[in-house]
Amino acid sequence: MSSFLWVVTVGLFLVAVWFGWRYYDLKKRLDHYVSQIRNHDKPFPTDIKEIENLSNAIASLKTAFDHQLLTLTSDNARLFTVFEQLTDGVIIVDANGLIQLANPAAKRLFDTSNVLGRSVTEVLRNHQLVDAWRRCQQTAEMQSESVELFARRQFLQIIAIPDSHASGSLLLIQDLTRVHRLETVRRDFVSNISHELRTPLASLKALTETLQNGAIADPDAGPRFLGRINAEVDALTQMAQELLDLSRIESGQVELMLAPLDPKKLLNSAVERMRMQAERAGVNLQVNCADDLRNIRADKSRLEQVLVNIIHNAVKFTKPGGEIILEADIAPSWESVSSGVRFAVRDTGVGIPAESLSRIFERFYRVDRSRTGSGTGLGLSISKHIVEAHGGKIWAESKVGQGSIFIFEIPVF
Numbered sequence: 001m002s003s004f005l006w007v008v009t010v011g012l013f014l015v016a017v018w019f020g021w022r023y024y025d026l027k028k029r030l031d032h033y034v035s036q037i038r039n040h041d042k043p044f045p046t047d048i049k050e051i052e053n054l055s056n057a058i059a060s061l062k063t064a065f066d067h068q069l070l071t072l073t074s075d076n077a078r079l080f081t082v083f084e085q086l087t088d089g090v091i092i093v094d095a096n097g098l099i100q101l102a103n104p105a106a107k108r109l110f111d112t113s114n115v116l117g118r119s120v121t122e123v124l125r126n127h128q129l130v131d132a133w134r135r136c137q138q139t140a141e142m143q144s145e146s147v148e149l150f151a152r153r154q155f156l157q158i159i160a161i162p163d164s165h166a167s168g169s170l171l172l173i174q175d176l177t178r179v180h181r182l183e184t185v186r187r188d189f190v191s192n193i194s195h196e197l198r199t200p201l202a203s204l205k206a207l208t209e210t211l212q213n214g215a216i217a218d219p220d221a222g223p224r225f226l227g228r229i230n231a232e233v234d235a236l237t238q239m240a241q242e243l244l245d246l247s248r249i250e251s252g253q254v255e256l257m258l259a260p261l262d263p264k265k266l267l268n269s270a271v272e273r274m275r276m277q278a279e280r281a282g283v284n285l286q287v288n289c290a291d292d293l294r295n296i297r298a299d300k301s302r303l304e305q306v307l308v309n310i311i312h313n314a315v316k317f318t319k320p321g322g323e324i325i326l327e328a329d330i331a332p333s334w335e336s337v338s339s340g341v342r343f344a345v346r347d348t349g350v351g352i353p354a355e356s357l358s359r360i361f362e363r364f365y366r367v368d369r370s371r372t373g374s375g376t377g378l379g380l381s382i383s384k385h386i387v388e389a390h391g392g393k394i395w396a397e398s399k400v401g402q403g404s405i406f407i408f409e410i411p412v413f
């Protein structure tokens with residue numbers, strides 16, 4: 001009996017040792033398995049017999065997870081690119097009014113690079129913009145506001161959208177400066193054209209009435225008044241022609257006769273046309289141009305019209321004894337090597353105030369109507385369109401009292 005008990009005890013002991021060893025081995029493998037899972041770089045072990053089903057299930061779970069992560073990462077990258085490239089400013093503000101996120105357009109609009117964590121009031125720097133954000137926070141409803149920032153010469157529109165999850169708000173800021181400017185130009189155009197028409201029409205009316213009232217029989221006043229009527233009609237006709245030219249060039253209806261053109265020849269022929277006028281005004285007209293410039297690709301008569309318009313202005317706004325110099329050279333700012341020619345007309349005239357420099361190319365814009373004398377303010381506008389139709393650009397630089405430079409660049413042939 002006692003030997004039977006002894007055998008059973010030994011047997012039970014051996015079974016316990018076997019189970020203990022199996023438990024220890026399984027735990028060791030599981031620990032190793034868990035550490036492999038934690039260590040993301042290494043592949044999962046799938047050779048553990050005892051937990052084969054579990055490890056296979058975890059492996060397929062990981063594959064699905066990896067796939068979802070990849071999709072999320074690429075979606076995220078795409079959204080981030082859109083966010084970064086948006087031309088409208090986007091700012092995310094938390095419930096305390098601190099900026100959590102801002103795209104480059106927003107930083108550009110508010111002229112600051114470091115916005116994260118700063119207060120929205122400090123960055124927007126305008127009480128109407130801040131009010132729109134505040135109203136949005138208080139009412140939890142979308143708010144919008146258009147604001148003109150005179151100091152920064154900007155016209156901004158802000159749309160504040162409540163963010164229900166984070167109790168903050170999303171601010172969308174659009175720069176409407178260009179749209180607003182075009183609207184002003186259009187309004188100015190309508191009022192200017194009415195003004196330009198009213199003056200000659202009023203004098204025509206006065207002249208014809210005077211003739212009707214008996215002046216027609218006066219051998220001295222009759223022909224004189226008729227001569228003035230003729231001059232007014234000429235001015236009106238010229239204005240109508242210029243406006244027609246302008247609208248045709250603007251709408252792309254004018255077909256340019258592009259051909260190789262020598263820059264120096266172009267300057268000389270424009271100067272020949274204007275020499276008499278310059279001499280009469282007592283202004284010295286000179287050409288300063290290299291002989292070996294490459295030909296440009298241009299419509300000769302149209303480009304000559306640009307030069308004549310600019311020289312005509314230079315003569316008009318330069319006092320006797322002054323100087324006008326015409327130059328042509330390789331355009332330095334052109335992107336590809338020597339692909340443009342830069343023309344410049346310098347004068348020593350009255351100059352143009354800085355605030356008017358960007359506006360003189362608008363239709364009917366004149367710096368100082370009282371000093372301009374004759375002229376409708378269309379010359380530079382026509383010139384700008386002709387230059388742009390050639391794929392070029394035109395601008396002016398000036399210092400009041402010292403003179404102006406009108407510069408335009410045209411691609412070479």
Ligand SMILES: Nc1ncnc2c1ncn2[C@@H]1O[C@H](COP(=O)(O)OP(=O)(O)OP(=O)(O)O)[C@@H](O)[C@H]1O
Nearest residue numbers: 313314317351360366367375376377378379380404
């Ligand atoms: N060289 C210059 N010096 C000073 N002011 C200038 C010069 N060129 C142009 N301006 C200013 O720009 C305005 C616009 O010029 P633009 O040639 O378009 O019109 P305009 O000469 O007044 O009329 P138009 O050319 O239609 O006869 C002028 O009225 C003048 O105020």
Ligand SMILES: [Mg+2]
Nearest residue numbers: 313375379380
């Ligand atoms: Mg002019």
